[in-house]
Amino acid sequence: xDISALTLNAAWFLPALVALFVWGLTAFLPKLLLRxxxxxxxIVYNCIFFFITVCGVQVVFWNDFEFDMRxxxxxxxxxxxxxxxxxxxxxxxxxxxxxxxxxxxxxxPAVATLLALIFLPDPLTLRQGLGVALGLxxxxxxxxxxDSPANPALPKAVNDR
Amino acid sequence: MITASDKxxxxxxxxxxLVWGFWAFLPKLALQxxxPHSIIFYESLGNFCVSLPILFHLRFRLQFQVKIVxxxxxxxxxxxxxxxxxxxxxxxxxVAVVVTMTAMYPVLCLVLARVFLKEKLNRTQFAAIAMSVxxxxxxxxxx
Numbered sequence: 001x002d003i004s005a006l007t008l009n010a011a012w013f014l015p016a017l018v019a020l021f022v023w024g025l026t027a028f029l030p031k032l033l034l035r036x037x038x039x040x041x042x043i044v045y046n047c048i049f050f051f052i053t054v055c056g057v058q059v060v061f062w063n064d065f066e067f068d069m070r071x072x073x074x075x076x077x078x079x080x081x082x083x084x085x086x087x088x089x090x091x092x093x094x095x096x097x098x099x100x101x102x103x104x105x106x107x108x109p110a111v112a113t114l115l116a117l118i119f120l121p122d123p124l125t126l127r128q129g130l131g132v133a134l135g136l137x138x139x140x141x142x143x144x145x146x147d148s149p150a151n152p153a154l155p156k157a158v159n160d161r
Numbered sequence: 162m163i164t165a166s167d168k169x170x171x172x173x174x175x176x177x178x179l180v181w182g183f184w185a186f187l188p189k190l191a192l193q194x195x196x197p198h199s200i201i202f203y204e205s206l207g208n209f210c211v212s213l214p215i216l217f218h219l220r221f222r223l224q225f226q227v228k229i230v231x232x233x234x235x236x237x238x239x240x241x242x243x244x245x246x247x248x249x250x251x252x253x254x255x256v257a258v259v260v261t262m263t264a265m266y267p268v269l270c271l272v273l274a275r276v277f278l279k280e281k282l283n284r285t286q287f288a289a290i291a292m293s294v295x296x297x298x299x300x301x302x303x304x
Contacts, residue, residue: 079207096170111182
């Protein structure tokens with residue numbers, strides 16, 4: 001096995017694993033909280049607390065403050081898309097069945113993959129392509145599996161993408 | 162009663178898919194000129210572009226229960242940690258692989274529920290877990 005390839009993998013694999021675990025561990029929290037708080041109120045609170053947290057991160061990187069107009073615009077667009085997605089998702093849930101709304105919205109990695117293929121020279125091996133396809137299939141399967149009355153639907157976290 | 166035949170949900174559901182797709186992709190472009198810790202800061206300002214109109218819509222009257230608000234705060238802080246990790250991963254890896262891997266977090270929820278809460282899983286859920294494990298191996302195994 002190529003050790004250098006393993007090192008390269010660790011550079012993105014470990015933080016991706018942290019994200020996966022933290023999102024996985026906290027996915028149930030919004031579900032519980034939505035029993036006591038209206039979704040729109042929760043979106044606003046999320047934004048406020050998210051801002052406070054990242055201000056803390058900025059304090060840690062105090063000497064490394066960056067400003068680049070293009071980067072800032074893209075980052076702000078990222079934030080707007082994230083919150084707008086939550087609003088769209090809530091509207092979809094209000095109007096339609098959870099299963100189908102979740103299934104369609106959880107296909108966002110396909111959109112990101114398509115954008116990357118179009119706009120970035122992002123190399124993707126055949127094996128990784130198969131992994132992406134199988135990963136999307138597993139997400140759809142999971143959403144469809146939630147149809148069973150014995151296993152209530154796993155909600156998409158409201159403070160999530 | 163909500164039914165699948167009532168199609169008014171399709172447009173917002175597709176809208177969520179599209180804008181979340183952009184959410185996952187745009188940081189990769191921003192990472193060309195900024196570091197992850199800066200992107201997450203400016204992202205939080207972008208969040209307000211949408212949440213401020215919501216706040217106006219709510220007439221600046223937010224529900225307030227100390228315990229619930231504190232829990233929302235904790236959840237948001239953890240989300241910030243996850244997103245920062247996601248940006249760091251995106252900085253070093255291909256978009257398609259990183260976004261697909263992190264989007265499989267509901268599978269982790271199922272596994273945790275099975276292990277710690279002894280919840281029963283149906284066959285389809287087991288199939289989803291098996292598929293995601295294989296997908297993860299395909300995604301991360303070095304070439």
